[in-house]
Amino acid sequence: MDAKVETRTGEGRDNAEREALDQAVTRPMIGNEALARGAWEAGVRIAAAYPGTPSTEIMEFLGTYPVGDVHVQWSTNEKVSLDVAIGGSFAGVRSMTAMKHVGLNVASDALMSQAYIGVNGGLVLVVCDDPGIHSSQNEQDTRMFARFAQVPVLEPSDAQEAMEFTRRAFDISEEFDTPVIVRSTTRLSHTRSPVTTTPRTDHEPLGFNEDTVKNVIIPAHARMAHPRVLEREAKLQKFFAAPEFTRWEEGGTEIGIITASTAYTYVKEVLPEASVLKLGSSYPLAIDRVREFYEAMDRVLVVEELEPVIEDAMNAAGMPVEGKAFFPRIGEFSPEVVREGLRKAGLLEGVEEDAPFAVTPTARPPVLCSGCPHITSYMAVRSVNARVTGDIGCYTLAAVDPLKAIDTCVSMGSSIGIAVGVAKAGLETKPIVATIGDSTFLHGGIPALIDAVYNDANITVMILDNHIVAMTGGQDHAGTGKTLRGEETHRVDFEEMVRACGVKSVKTIDSYDMAALYQALREAVEYKGVAVVISDRPCVLDPMKLKGSPLQVRADGCTACQSCMNLGCPSLGWSDEMLDGYHKVTIDETTCIGCSLCAQICPSDCIQPVSN
Amino acid sequence: MAAKTRKAATKPRSVLIVGVGGQGVIMMSKVLALVCQRQGLQVKQSEVHGMAKRGGGVFSHIRYGETVWSPTIPKGEADVLLAMEWAEGLRWLDFLRRDGGAFIADTKRIVPPFAFRSRKYGSQPIYSPEAPREVMEMVGSGFALDATKIATELGESRAANTVLLGVLSTALEFPVEDWQEVIAQNVPAKALEANKLAFEAGRDWADANRSAPMEERLKDLPGRDDRRAAEIAPKTVQFDITGEWCKGCDICVKMCPERCLRLNDEMIVELSDPEACTGCRICEWLCPDFAIRVRRVPALEPVA
Ligand SMILES: Cc1ncc(C[n+]2csc(CCOP(=O)(O)OP(=O)(O)O)c2C)c(N)n1
Ligand code: SF4
Ligand code: SF4
Ligand code: SF4
Ligand code: SF4
Ligand code: SF4
Numbered sequence: 001m002d003a004k005v006e007t008r009t010g011e012g013r014d015n016a017e018r019e020a021l022d023q024a025v026t027r028p029m030i031g032n033e034a035l036a037r038g039a040w041e042a043g044v045r046i047a048a049a050y051p052g053t054p055s056t057e058i059m060e061f062l063g064t065y066p067v068g069d070v071h072v073q074w075s076t077n078e079k080v081s082l083d084v085a086i087g088g089s090f091a092g093v094r095s096m097t098a099m100k101h102v103g104l105n106v107a108s109d110a111l112m113s114q115a116y117i118g119v120n121g122g123l124v125l126v127v128c129d130d131p132g133i134h135s136s137q138n139e140q141d142t143r144m145f146a147r148f149a150q151v152p153v154l155e156p157s158d159a160q161e162a163m164e165f166t167r168r169a170f171d172i173s174e175e176f177d178t179p180v181i182v183r184s185t186t187r188l189s190h191t192r193s194p195v196t197t198t199p200r201t202d203h204e205p206l207g208f209n210e211d212t213v214k215n216v217i218i219p220a221h222a223r224m225a226h227p228r229v230l231e232r233e234a235k236l237q238k239f240f241a242a243p244e245f246t247r248w249e250e251g252g253t254e255i256g257i258i259t260a261s262t263a264y265t266y267v268k269e270v271l272p273e274a275s276v277l278k279l280g281s282s283y284p285l286a287i288d289r290v291r292e293f294y295e296a297m298d299r300v301l302v303v304e305e306l307e308p309v310i311e312d313a314m315n316a317a318g319m320p321v322e323g324k325a326f327f328p329r330i331g332e333f334s335p336e337v338v339r340e341g342l343r344k345a346g347l348l349e350g351v352e353e354d355a356p357f358a359v360t361p362t363a364r365p366p367v368l369c370s371g372c373p374h375i376t377s378y379m380a381v382r383s384v385n386a387r388v389t390g391d392i393g394c395y396t397l398a399a400v401d402p403l404k405a406i407d408t409c410v411s412m413g414s415s416i417g418i419a420v421g422v423a424k425a426g427l428e429t430k431p432i433v434a435t436i437g438d439s440t441f442l443h444g445g446i447p448a449l450i451d452a453v454y455n456d457a458n459i460t461v462m463i464l465d466n467h468i469v470a471m472t473g474g475q476d477h478a479g480t481g482k483t484l485r486g487e488e489t490h491r492v493d494f495e496e497m498v499r500a501c502g503v504k505s506v507k508t509i510d511s512y513d514m515a516a517l518y519q520a521l522r523e524a525v526e527y528k529g530v531a532v533v534i535s536d537r538p539c540v541l542d543p544m545k546l547k548g549s550p551l552q553v554r555a556d557g558c559t560a561c562q563s564c565m566n567l568g569c570p571s572l573g574w575s576d577e578m579l580d581g582y583h584k585v586t587i588d589e590t591t592c593i594g595c596s597l598c599a600q601i602c603p604s605d606c607i608q609p610v611s612n
Numbered sequence: 613m614a615a616k617t618r619k620a621a622t623k624p625r626s627v628l629i630v631g632v633g634g635q636g637v638i639m640m641s642k643v644l645a646l647v648c649q650r651q652g653l654q655v656k657q658s659e660v661h662g663m664a665k666r667g668g669g670v671f672s673h674i675r676y677g678e679t680v681w682s683p684t685i686p687k688g689e690a691d692v693l694l695a696m697e698w699a700e701g702l703r704w705l706d707f708l709r710r711d712g713g714a715f716i717a718d719t720k721r722i723v724p725p726f727a728f729r730s731r732k733y734g735s736q737p738i739y740s741p742e743a744p745r746e747v748m749e750m751v752g753s754g755f756a757l758d759a760t761k762i763a764t765e766l767g768e769s770r771a772a773n774t775v776l777l778g779v780l781s782t783a784l785e786f787p788v789e790d791w792q793e794v795i796a797q798n799v800p801a802k803a804l805e806a807n808k809l810a811f812e813a814g815r816d817w818a819d820a821n822r823s824a825p826m827e828e829r830l831k832d833l834p835g836r837d838d839r840r841a842a843e844i845a846p847k848t849v850q851f852d853i854t855g856e857w858c859k860g861c862d863i864c865v866k867m868c869p870e871r872c873l874r875l876n877d878e879m880i881v882e883l884s885d886p887e888a889c890t891g892c893r894i895c896e897w898l899c900p901d902f903a904i905r906v907r908r909v910p911a912l913e914p915v916a
Contacts, residue, residue: 272681354706561890573723
């Protein structure tokens with residue numbers, strides 16, 4: 001994002017503002033803004049999310065709408081955020097949650113039940129997939145989840161549709177008594193294109209529906225609900241045939257393409273003349289309409305990103321069709337990928353590819369920021385020569401050169417439980433250290449810490465408290481003392497929390513105090529039982545860019561030992577001067593924030609303030 | 613019969629803007645998108661967030677026209693590739709249209725931390741060695757310039773991006789007033805004058821250079837950086853430990869930058885990874901008991 005989305009607080013809206021917001025205007029929006037706009041127009045009243053790329057800005061954009069229109073919040077994790085939305089639905093208002101694809105794994109327990117229960121106020125989950133794994137741990141396909149949970153999924157192909165489908169998702173939810181998933185992808189969420197807005201429709205709250213047979217999902221009730229789920233599926237198959245969701249674009253009859261989401265735009269780019277059946281939903285599939293199209297065409301191909309959801313459904317319904325034979329199940333689609341698939345299918349001639357330009361690429365992997373407090377935390381972890389279970393956040397970057405300090409990274413909050421398992425296996429000779437960010441600890445680390453204490457595991461847990469959710473762009477969480485709309489609120493005291501879990505050995509250390517951190521960690525690994533070290537220092541990028549006076553290297557004192565280069569601080573680089581085959585080091589004064597970590601580590605004491 | 617040909621419908625135009633996190637790629641593409649919108653064209657602008665601010669490469673696809681389908685530019689179809697950093701430009705070169713796509717590149721180099729990773733004797737930073745001169749000859753169309761220098765000459769080094777916008781504006785078909793107005797709306801009031809000048813300077817520079825033959829344009833550009841070829845033959849390190857003097861205090865183990873020391877079962881230090889030892893002598897200097905002696909055996913004659 002260029003600029004942070006500014007959420008707002010204050011009293012409810014006034015009429016003039018509402019009128020302005022209701023105006024039909026056409027303006028460019030990224031997909032995430034359009035998704036938020038659609039929800040606002042639908043009259044959403046409760047919205048909760050846990051951040052995750054590429055979904056994060058949806059909640060931030062919703063937070064730009066008046067307080068009186070919608071309650072917007074960050075939740076501690078995706079399961080809680082879905083529960084909050086379910087609560088809103090039970091209470092009788094339109095409610096939503098937004099998350100990245102893997103967030104749905106966390107929220108899935110609630111989803112599976114709610115799929116049977118249905119809704120009172122409309123209930124929508126916006127879930128953003130990440131084909132190509134730009135910023136995730138996998139590229140799972142949410143449409144498979146929709147099929148598994150038997151809830152409908154809408155798949156917009158651009159920002160305009162993102163807005164319209166989200167708005168309609170609430171209607172569908174209420175009409176068919178079901179949660180509805182709106183599925184975005186990184187490409188859609190982060191592409192800006194023109195959107196024409198419509199006004200918001202407010203809905204009279206329905207009030208709590210006191211139907212316990214519906215709302216309380218005990219076995220007897222679940223058995224009654226399940227057949228309704230199947231009936232709903234059949235009804236939705238008919239419903240999705242409407243042109244609003246399933247659009248037949250006439251071309252020739254030799255070749256017909258069935259496609260959905262952004263894959264549709266690539267098909268139009270590459271094969272503008274073909275007949276296209278553009279689906280707004282892969283599940284439940286508008287099977288009759290699909291069959292009509294199938295029968296009208298000589299040959300049909302399915303072009304869908306990631307898993308063969310449409311293809312499998314068609315094959316199962318007795319319509320043998322080609323798709324994944326030509327288009328990959330892996331990675332993000334693009335015009336090139338679609339063109340290549342069509343070429344393999346014999347529909348396009350291979351174009352003579354130009355020989356690539358003969359240039360040498362420069363590797364530029366992401367790195368921790370200059371002065372990032374995570375740097376010293378991992379320097380300290382390295383010094384105790386431990387088996388390190390890692391977690392997910394900016395600090396995962398410490399897994400690669402030069403810090404290279406993390407042995408495992410699985411899913412949010414996993415580090416602690418995994419450390420317990422490694423310890424209980426009894427084979428590890430090194431001390432076992434779990435490292436986990438503040439937001440990740442709140443998300444999924446607490447139950448695991450209780451588990452560790454309960455089972456008396458001999459592990460050390462280092463909580464990297466940088467006072468923000470940094471990886472996703474600087475969101476607040478329960479440990480920052482601020483809500484999504486920027487209001488003051490209770491701030492979790494990590495030490496208190498850790499003690500309450502039963503940990504006896506707890507220390508909070510300034511992340512920039514390298515010696516103290518070494519010392520604390522050394523003591524922690526020698527402690528028998530669960531010891532916690534809280535490495536505490538705000539992120540230098542969010543919520544505020546922090547910068548002190550830069551340091552410089554006195555070249556005559558530098559022995560080119562490369563000790564400081566182990567920090568991986570991007571402000572440190574090689575100067576042209578070499579000493580006995582090794583480059584001396586220089587500091588880029590424009591980016592150095594003066595954190596002093598390099599000066600603390602330099603054995604020759606040649607890193608000093610610029611003024612000296 | 614299958615649809616084998618592609619109708620030459622009015623194709624959208626495509627501009628790819630690339631650079632490094634923090635350089636302002638997204639801001640630049642926003643300005644371009646706004647200029648396009650003023651022409652009543654459909655615009656799609658696509659970027660991937662997430663890793664951008666952590667020093668990685670940033671790119672933004674801008675496509676505009678009557679109808680734009682794909683939000684991303686197909687390989688080989690960018691009408692303009694605008695690179696705010698030299699090596700990032702090279703990374704995306706294959707996206708340029710081969711029949712006259714323009715490569716507009718700032719020669720600014722931002723060498724990433726990754727480039728300094730090697731601890732081999734004589735190593736040089738790993739950065740694309742190709743010089744602006746040879747690349748521009750290869751591409752054949754566009755400009756390589758030092759935008760920071762042009763902006764600094766105007767007394768406003770921070771307006772380098774606007775200089776690039778000025779150059780870009782000469783490669784696209786939009787009225788100059790639209791550029792000026794959009795830029796004015798998107799820079800802070802106090803920087804307005806400097807940005808106006810920078811935009812003009814970029815346009816003037818492009819106009820002056822467009823008519824000049826490629827040779828003339830290239831004459832001041834830096835040549836190839838082939839430092840890597842100058843790698844020195846490996847040295848050897850002579851590493852001696854006086855075991856009786858070592859008290860196992862661990863200082864050298866902690867401070868060795870290559871992490872190649874460890875204490876053995878008798879709590880006496882040993883060189884666990886001789887390959888990794890650079891001979892920096894930190895351990896020798898820091899040992900309170902003079903238990904380590906390190907010498908770099910002079911480099912052998914360079915091998916051919
Ligand atoms: C289930 C799940 N939800 C969300 C994310 C997206 N995500 C990646 S890291 C992260 C949070 C990191 O915050 P923190 O632990 O405070 O570490 P920091 O980035 O601040 O260093 C999030 C939300 C994810 N990967 N998986
Ligand atoms: S954003 Fe914050 S936590 Fe993330 S790398 Fe930068 S300083 Fe560290
Ligand atoms: S003081 Fe050293 S470690 Fe800190 S930002 Fe500057 S160069 Fe990097
Ligand atoms: S740690 Fe000090 S002596 Fe060693 S390379 Fe860095 S600046 Fe030079
Ligand atoms: S000389 Fe000593 S400190 Fe330096 S790399 Fe070798 S073992 Fe490590
Ligand atoms: S610093 Fe000296 S005494 Fe201490 S462990 Fe190393 S060699 Fe032994």
